[in-house]
Amino acid sequence: MSRDVRKRTENGEKDSQNAFNRRNFLKSVTVSAGAVSLGGCTGQIGGADGEGPITIGTLYDNSGPLGFVGKGKDAATEMWLEQQEYELLGREVEWIDYNPAGDNTKYKNLTRKQIQQDDVDMIFGALLSSNREALRPIVDENQQLFSYNDWYEGGVCDEYMVINTTLTSQQRPLIDFMVENFGSDYYALVADYNYGRVSNRYARHYARENGAEPVNEEFIPLDTSEFGSTINRIREEDPDWILSLLVGSAQYSFFKQAESAGIDLPYGSLANIAGTYEHVSFDPPVMADTYSCFSYFQEIPTETNQEFVENFQERNPAYTKEEGGYVFLSIADAWNAIRFYWNAVENAGTVDQEAVLAEYENGLEMDSPKGPVTFNGETHHATQNMWLAKVNDDHSVSFLDMDGEETEEPIAENVQTSEWFRNQCNLVDDSSWDEPRTEYLTPDEGDLG
């Protein structure tokens, strides 16, 4: 059977090949229609068990400013599905792949479409927190299991959301490392939106616990690409190191401009390298002496990871160094997300969403390109290792331990969500499928301490 049969897009009807396959698919739905409507009566939203294909939906931007991220995530999803030959529990898997194009209205409409029209068993999607928050009410009101897997500031405490990616609180080793190795005066450059501000709050808190203090915190509008005055101020304040929460291609100009203005300070980054591979896009030595802490880097020296990277790049040459690409964090997170789902469904023996979630909450465990990851049932977030990467003068990457020595090990193992969040969010005890908690928690100043 060709791949097209198993994959649909929102424009599929326009393609005659796809249209034919769509009709085929509709036939198979008609067969199981009785079962679906019965399922509806008993409160089961997902596809009926045992008949027809299992349907999974993805909502990753394929165009717009983050199109490259979503394409990478789709490529990871496709690689997994092909390795499984589009089969789960002995049933065919149909992949419904829509492109929300970075537009929150589209995110909402396509989420509705996947739930109500395509009757999917699982959705993977959303890149920005704003995308996720736009569609979350729809997911909640339809009791739809949903995987969010792109790095964010943390704080979603939602019965129907399962999340596996790096949270700002998990990056704490970076702050400890920078203060310990470079000093206590740092200058914070923060992208002026929710992610930047909340993450900066965490960073400042962890810095203060280390006796460090920002000499200045500058909140920078997202489309800023002119950093003359910032560079002047950095020079005046003379910090020991720079904390980067710079986000988006416009703000990455800072690194080039700082380099050519002769700024020679180490960068401690909570937002660069792993997800946006500035060390590949820029010629050395622009990013030299950048330290970045995430759960995944393409360079992680484990066998599992090297094999994953090779496979992925072989299928998708655009992600090789020669093509200016990089197997970035979002790809590894999409890969882990679908594998977590696979494990949960196989354990549950069904795609019934409540049963699948119960398996997630039991604490899934697996090895992955990042190293071992476990799913924490209480918080619905992944527990994972954190790696501290140093960008060298030639833009190669080394991993360091807390003393700054090169290592092949992560800097911290089995890192959970923040203590504050664990105290706030226990979805096993305080929430159930029919009486869910569906919150988005943000720590205020002082909450963390």
Next chain:
Amino acid sequence: MAVVESILRFLVLLLSFFGTLALAGLGLAVIFGIMGIINFAHGEFIMIGAYSTSIAYGAGIPLAGAIVVGGLTTGAFGLVVERLLIRHMYDRLIDTLVATWGLSLILTQAVQIQFGGTFGSIPVPFGTFQYAGFSASMYKIVLGLTALGLFAGTYAVFTQTTYGLQARAAMQNKEMARSLGVDTGRTYMLTFAFGSVLSGIAGGLFAPLTVLTPTMGSEYIVEAFVTVIVGGTNVLIGTFGAALSLGLIQTPASQLFGTLGGRVALLVTTILIIRVLPEGISGVVTSD
């Protein structure tokens, strides 16, 4: 010493803000001032300039030459756009606005599909300018001076060439120019191409300082429109005056209150100026 340093710091920052505003705005100003067309795809013209500069640079052409290639490529592209799209919409301001906006979406997505999310970066040339405790990127100083050079070049084109004479005639009184034998259609075509060349050169000049992405045009579009709105219809004096006065506001504001403060000051000043001078700075200098 500290005084000299402060003055240098101020001047270099002013030069860099002025350069950004002027370069971003000039191409847009030429097209708007003479043709009365607002090119919403202006940012994407800058992007095309940056991309073609980067391609030329990657092919081994030195940066200055690569920027010229970027300008000419964008000019040629502008010519095609004018022939296929713009010329059918002369004197239809709103329609051109919507059409060029659509064009900007198409261009962004086409580049995304063709080249992906990011594109080859160009290292910042010329190194660092150092004086006592002060250092700045030499290239930013060059950028500001190049902007001045482009103004001089544009002035020469409009005062020394037949095309310039006809363009000014078409701008002042289109009907009269036509009745005196000026082919205004051709003049407009050349104007659009000329404005595109200027946008392309701006893109090429910005390329080393920024990250090339399909959406990079949006980083300059605010600067471009603010400059043109404050400048008004007088292409040269208006744009020059706007870039200089806005730079004079943005420089101390961003020194005192940071990047965000500078940005706020820029926009507040723009609002105040168009409230007091609806015609922009051109309204002051054009006595009639």
